Every structure is written in structure tokens, then in C-alpha cells.
Amino acid sequence: MDRKPFFLLLCCTCVLPVGAVAAEPDPYPLSTSDRYGLNFNGFVSQGYFNSSSSSNNFNRSGKPGGSFDFTEAAANMHWQWTDRMSFAAQALYRKAPASVDDGVRLDYAFVNTTFQTPFTDAAGVMIGRFKNPFGFYNETRDVPFTRPGIILPQSMYTERGRPFAMSSQGILVYGDLYRPWGTLGLKLSFGEPVPGGSSLEYIIFNKDLPGEFEPRRAITAQLRYDGPEPQLGWSAALSYQEYSYDLTKPRASLGLDSFRFSYKSVALSLQYAEPDWKITSESSRGVAFDDAVRLTTYLQGDYRILPDLSVFARADLMILDNRDRWGKKAEAAGRGPDYNRYAKDYSIGMNWEPRPDLSLRLEWHHTIGNAFLSSAENDLLDAAKTWNMGMAQISYRF
């Protein structure tokens, strides 16, 4: 195998930033990483979940005494290679039974090239593995500090469906206009979803089958508006996401020639924020491979009591099939209790940030229905209809 091109590329990447520094001596003692355009960030987070019903598990919350099975940690790097090219990557560790997720994965790794644009605009292209833009939170769904609670609204950002909605690999083109009336951004991506693991099989077949779903296609599009003041005033987003997987290996055991899973969804997100309070609502409509129309919506209000202490209340609704909203037909057809086909989740919570790098959260959920629970950690025929769950989380960033 000819390794020369690879070796040359390696030499170029090592020499380029050094050359830039040598051309312009810098008397300020910047750290070594700054000198080479390198930047590192990360966080660690530990959660605790305890539900009132031992048969309704969310991250094993039904265990006696509750569960600490929700650990998140990430470390990322950003390397400004040249003026217009950068490389970024993030390694993510998660232990989260609700999304059949335990281990380290490459969350994103891409080369970002920005185009020459007028100063008040920005545009570029990302090639590699990147986060899927969907709604306000999908791109940072695993970063505790960015979430509006310990867990995201499960209607739209389900933990059980997370592994295949979070990143895709391919090409993403973006453009932003920065104007006195606000920021308008467009993102379009085309590629394939990340491997879905067994969580997809639990959703469709309620069990882990031999073989894996093979990623086929992922397309995303998002048009987003943000007010002129970052994180204040109006924000709005219209998002589209489509992904599909093929299941080819275990076809014999299923008695199918082949099986293709696809899901297309569109979401509308709105937020209005003042310095002390904000209201957020997001709704989505998704169509799965079996033509079931999934509807989700939530409304959340946040209030900042003190500069470092805020509280929220949220109402969240998830319907798995709009043709059978309250699961009556599913129950009549012997597919389990009607309340497994929807979920109404009412929650309150608080977030205390005693230091900018530390966040302590408490949350209480009152839930009717089980639509977002995973069969990987639940026997859904036994799950209770109405249940409560308390949560706590501590997160530290570096």
C-alpha cells in the first residue's frame, strides 16, 4: 500500500500552523494550544432517577432506591487549521439505558470551510460527521448545560430514538445573514445516519434481533431566525429531518424479503425570551415507514428567580399514531394497553448554577401514558398508566 500521499498530508498539516506562527513572532505568552489554533472543551455529568412505579423505567428509574444510570461526558477539540478551514471533533461517553447507550462514540468530526462573504454574512460547508439540526435542541441534546431541563421534552427528543437522530455523516451547507433585525440561518445536509444500534430494533420489534440496521440516507434542512440580541427576544425554527435504514441480515428470521425503516418529520419551534423569563414551544409531525403519523408538542415556561437560580414548568404531549390518538384501536387489536400509545408528561424543575462551570438540577415529572418508554428496559405490557419520576443532576464543564 502506498502511504506517501497520507504521509505528505500529515507533514502539511503539521507544518502549516507552525509556518504561520514563525512568520509573525508573538511576544504574548499564549499557551501552546492557543499558538497552534487548538481549543479544548468538555463536561461531565451524573444524573439520578427514581420513579414511583417499579415497572416504569426511564434509565432504570424503577429500581428500588432509584438509579444513577445516567452518565454523560464529552471532550471536544476545535483546530483552526487555516483562516478559512477548521477541524472539530467530539468524543461522547454516555451511560443511558433509555437509549440503549453505554460507551464512547465519535459524536462529530468534520472539516468546516467558510466561504468569502460580506462581513455581515457567513457561509460554509461541513464535510464529515456532524450534528443534525432539528428543533432548538437536537444539535446539543447531549450537553446538559444547553438543555431546558435534566431531560429534553421526550415527545420530540425521545431518548429511545436518540442514537439515529443525533448525527449524520455527509455534507452540510450553511449560510447566515446577520442583520439589525436579527439572524437568519439556513442549513441543508445530505448523507447517511450514524449506525442505529439495537435501539431501533427495540422500537420496531420490541427486541434486539441478530444483525444491525444499515444506515441508508439522512437529509436535514433547517431555517432559523434569532433576534438581534443573543438568546433574547423571538427565535423561530422550521426543521425537516428524514432518515432511513435497511435491515438486510436477519430477514429470514422475520419472514421478510428485506426491511427498510424510514422516518420523516417536520418541526416548528418558537421561543420568546426576556432576561428573566422565557416561553418555548415546539411541535413536530412525523411519518414512519408504516404510515403512522406521530404528533408531538410541548410548552415550557422558564423563570429566573436569581441570576444563578431558575425554575421551569413544562407540559409535553406525545401521540404515536394520529389515526389512533388514545390507543383504543391498538388495544382492541391486542397490541397492549391504550396508554402505551401516548404520553402526557407534566414537569417542574429548577436549575442552580452556583458557579458558571457547575449546574445542579432537580426535576419532578407526573406522567400519564408510556409512549416514550423503551422496551429495552421495560416490559410495556406491565407498565403502569400513571406514574411519577424525580430526578437530580450535577454537571461540570471544563
Add this chain to the structure above:
Amino acid sequence: MDVRRDSSAEKPTLARRRTAWLPRALLALLLLCCQLGVPVAADDPQDADPIVIVTRRDLSLDRLSSNSLRSIFALRLRNWPNGTPVKVFTLSDSDPIHERFCREVLGIYGANLRAAWDRVIFTGLAASPNVMPTEGALLDAVAHTPGAIGYARRSEVTDAVKVLYFEQGR
């Protein structure tokens, strides 16, 4: 409303003081309205030492719109007109001068700015800002780093850096 701050801002002159008080009061009221929740008191010692925006001396720009300024400090605008990557220098989130900068210059809270940063830092779009321990260290770093931008109290600023005019208010 275009109120520019720079290191040579003047005290009111005699000629100005003779102006009828009503239009001046109205103007003052209007200015107050433009401040977005920033308490403004005539005897506030902070007014005497405003926060100014500083860059390396070789930056080709002399002024920025408040809109561009916000976009730069929110890590949204990441290249100067000549293509040089923007390098943002700040003080720590808990530094009172940082909070003053957020409120008085950007018209937002420090927590808002941190939330905006998290969105780009944890999706790989930008490097995190360079957090400096003191204003002196920040000014030193800005003076010597290509593409650098930061802020400091006017009384701390020296000729080693360039003070950028900006429009204030909404």
C-alpha cells in the same frame, strides 16, 4: 440612535449647557429608553469609566455596528473582512467587568452569552473565547494576537490597542 463611545469623549461644554432644558431632558429620556434595562444614574461611578471595545492595532475597521459586535461576541461572526479568524478575549463569567460588558455593551446578561457560546462550542462551529485572568492580561493578549478583540474599562486602555467605535443600544 447612534451614541459612540471612545477614549476622547467630551464633557458637556458651556455652549451645550445653555441649551433649553426640555429638549435635553427628552433626549436623556430617549437615551434611557435605548439602554435595555441597564440602570443609568447620573452619579453612577460606572458612567465615568465606561467599557470600551479593543482590538489589535492593525485591524482595518474603525467602527462596528452593535449588531456585528453582538454577532462577534456570540461567536457567530468568525472572520474579519480580510478573512483573519476573529479571536475573542473575555474575562471570566463571574468577573463584575464581564457582567458590565454584557449588560452595558451587548444589552444582554452573561448567562445569555454563555448559552450562545455553548451552542457553537459543543457543535464544533467555533473555539471557545480566550478567558483572561485580568484586564491587564486581556489587553496585553489583544495587543499581540492577530484578529483579537476584547473589552476593558476605558481607564485601563493604553495605546497598545485600538479602541473601536460602536453604536450602543438596541
